[in-house]
Amino acid sequence: MGNNLVMYEEELQQINRICDTLHKEANAKAVLVIDKNGQAIAQGGEVEHLDVTSLSSLTAGNVAATGGIAQLLSEKEFAGQFHEGERTNVHLSIVAQRLILVVLFDERSSLGLVRLRVRKAALELTATIDQLVKKSESSAQPSVFAEITDADIDNLFND
């Protein structure tokens, strides 16, 4: 399991900033950053009424299924997707091969504007993720998990 995704304070702040900026610049309702395996990483905008956990899992499933279609068609992947609703539209894009950038928007914005702003945000996100990967690979980071005892694990299951 050396391939775990590890998130630190500094990078999470950067990602949150990118979400907030994208939310404003794209006139979006909300922006989510999700790991391709379905874990929610960061959000910006009007997320109070969203079930972010379910959205993350279903979005990742959707992207994985679309990736499966791409493979069948001998495409590497479909980098972007757009779902059009009556009130809310969803723009999905794959960033740095491992993240999904989700933008929810309504009539206050347009697909063209969202695409334009997503392009810039994706570049910034990629840089942050590169930094994160380097950091988590360097052994300088302390790990709390080496100190976990069997008792700690057992305690989780005390009903």
Place this chain on the structure above:
Amino acid sequence: MSFINYSSREINCKIVYYGPGLCGKTTNLQYIYNKTNPEAKGKMISLATETERTLFFDFLPLSLGEIRGFRTRFHLYTVPGQVFYDASRKLILKGVDGVVFCGDSQIERMEANIESLDNLRTNLAEQGYDLDKLPYVVQYNKRDLPNAAPMAELEETLNPTKVPQFEAVATKGNGVFDTLKAVAKLVLTELRKGS
């Protein structure tokens, strides 16, 4: 591949329930959902056909409590068991941290169990995983049925590597939490090793 968030102090892990069609994977998740405190669970999502057969996956987010100040969250997934949904099964195994093989104890389903277990190994290998190196437990479900095969036979056929195994009646909840706890413990133990 677990997701460790030092900023929000969370550990997120993915557990997949695998097994032949109608063995009770969704029933396991439904029981866990029904018996878990509302504050410890999210919404259970089932992408199923009109006849309640799993089409893509079921999903249940669970929060187990804190470990060394880190909130541990487990995302439970099931795969569609029916043979022709193989492409979907492969997708759901991506990023898996722990596997439960849910076998159907009925003697008539032995072939289906064997086929599903082979399929699990193959699909994991395609994603670069080795079942023998993953946190992995076996559950023998439907132990209450009159046509259930003897445990010795199931064990020999479906658990040659002698991983932790559990007898279950998922509709009544027997063995359901024992199975979940065992795989969750193995996942956390692996996390400790890998750190």
